Amino acid sequence: MFSNLKLSKLYFRYILHSREFSTSKWKSVVGLEVHAQIQAKTKLFSASPTDFTNPVNRNVSLFDAAIPGTLPVLNKRCVEAAVLTALALNCRINPISMFDRKHYFYADLPAGYQITQQRSPIANNGFIDFQVYDTDSHKRSYSLRSCIKQIQLEQDSGKSLHDETHSLVDLNRAGIPLMELVFEPDLCNGEEAASLIKELVNIFRCLQTCSCKMEEGALRVDANVSVHKDGEELGVRTEVKNIGSIRAVAGAINYEIQRQMALLQDGQKIVNETRSWNSINKITVSMRDKEEKQDYRYMPEPNLPPLYIAMGPTTWGCVNADNIRKLIPELPHETRKRLKEECNLTTEQAVILVNELKLLEVFSDVILKKKLNTNLVANLLINVLLFFVNKEKMILEEIVIDPIFFGETAEMLQNEMISHKTAQFLIGEMLKLTPKTAKEIVISCNLLQINDEDAIRKRCEEVIEENPKMLQQYLKGKQKVFKAFLGVIASHSDKVNMKKATALLKEILDKYKNK
Numbered sequence: 001m002f003s004n005l006k007l008s009k010l011y012f013r014y015i016l017h018s019r020e021f022s023t024s025k026w027k028s029v030v031g032l033e034v035h036a037q038i039q040a041k042t043k044l045f046s047a048s049p050t051d052f053t054n055p056v057n058r059n060v061s062l063f064d065a066a067i068p069g070t071l072p073v074l075n076k077r078c079v080e081a082a083v084l085t086a087l088a089l090n091c092r093i094n095p096i097s098m099f100d101r102k103h104y105f106y107a108d109l110p111a112g113y114q115i116t117q118q119r120s121p122i123a124n125n126g127f128i129d130f131q132v133y134d135t136d137s138h139k140r141s142y143s144l145r146s147c148i149k150q151i152q153l154e155q156d157s158g159k160s161l162h163d164e165t166h167s168l169v170d171l172n173r174a175g176i177p178l179m180e181l182v183f184e185p186d187l188c189n190g191e192e193a194a195s196l197i198k199e200l201v202n203i204f205r206c207l208q209t210c211s212c213k214m215e216e217g218a219l220r221v222d223a224n225v226s227v228h229k230d231g232e233e234l235g236v237r238t239e240v241k242n243i244g245s246i247r248a249v250a251g252a253i254n255y256e257i258q259r260q261m262a263l264l265q266d267g268q269k270i271v272n273e274t275r276s277w278n279s280i281n282k283i284t285v286s287m288r289d290k291e292e293k294q295d296y297r298y299m300p301e302p303n304l305p306p307l308y309i310a311m312g313p314t315t316w317g318c319v320n321a322d323n324i325r326k327l328i329p330e331l332p333h334e335t336r337k338r339l340k341e342e343c344n345l346t347t348e349q350a351v352i353l354v355n356e357l358k359l360l361e362v363f364s365d366v367i368l369k370k371k372l373n374t375n376l377v378a379n380l381l382i383n384v385l386l387f388f389v390n391k392e393k394m395i396l397e398e399i400v401i402d403p404i405f406f407g408e409t410a411e412m413l414q415n416e417m418i419s420h421k422t423a424q425f426l427i428g429e430m431l432k433l434t435p436k437t438a439k440e441i442v443i444s445c446n447l448l449q450i451n452d453e454d455a456i457r458k459r460c461e462e463v464i465e466e467n468p469k470m471l472q473q474y475l476k477g478k479q480k481v482f483k484a485f486l487g488v489i490a491s492h493s494d495k496v497n498m499k500k501a502t503a504l505l506k507e508i509l510d511k512y513k514n515k
Contacts, residue, residue, distance in 0.1 A: 194247070
């Protein structure tokens, strides 16, 4: 017998593959809601710690457990983080915001309501500019802006664990401070959504307002997806809840778009429902319908006064927005611009370095201490070190990169003391935490590049003499044989300066042509 999950998956595949339809006549609309856990030592309304590694139900105060008579006390650090984030995202800070009670019943919500800011949030009307990379498009990359409707402070609920006979509740997350960012529905597909989340992660980490550890639930994404024909009204939307990784954001949204288009093409209706992303089967699964709007019975939180944010030279208010604005560091888009303008990097190089902060730190450290070609350093980091890390399935954040060792390697490569292959070897040794310096390894292993022109010329002449057939082919116009000659030279000694070898080989072969 097939399960409902397997049946729905098989049916969707039947529609998708047995019916020919054009995606060009359909328009997809995507809007995101992002829940970001604020990087704070204690919860939003209690002094309970927020440590992820603590045992089950250890981070629980009387207020978190909703014991009668306990009252919320607002965490000032959370307000500062929310204001800093809102300012960095070009939002308008509201001088007065309010807290609400959002009522619903669930076992991991002991009070029966969540404290949030649905009606009067802390900030409105922001935007984020980001770069989209679409591998399916002829246009490799393009810039996009997504508008932010509002940013609100709210507390998280606990966590429920279910099996066939029991339901267990862990209240460690109950009361965890969150920022909810509600975006306007101005995206078109999963690639744009994933690029937006990646840029948001970079900003959060730059501001240190959210750890963005999605595996710990520190960042969760909900996506509202709908499709419609060009010129018609927006279609019925579905919500994909709690997407737990950036890759899954693209996969879940693209799948949902294709699912809706296939159903509409088949003459069926889209149901307004909440769905979840099944990361194993790579499909969205129905959780509950939303045809009947749930009444959360919003009401002002009676135990919390209005939240005042000061502007300008004044001492009133919980925090001062103008003072916090001065704390905004260089943001990712500013860093990319600086890398392109001051360091002459390409857009792709700048994006990768900003996305991988550890590489950016090494890059900045190396070029500050040594007068090196910035493109050479960037390529060595991206095409050699990052490639090596991915190939060996290492975790970039956990490896040790010695900037002195790396700088020495880059300097020797630039000065043609070593070959590119030797540079790869040295970086591999660095990741193995060798106690030697790069120069010591080069000398002890006899890896210095052969730069003597007389020695290289002699080697080129020997290779030509040893391969008369290849010489005849080259003289008859087969230009590809030139690369074959270089391959033979390199195979005999990977220490030969191939740049000089190329020039000398051409010079020698030209003499044969002129005979």
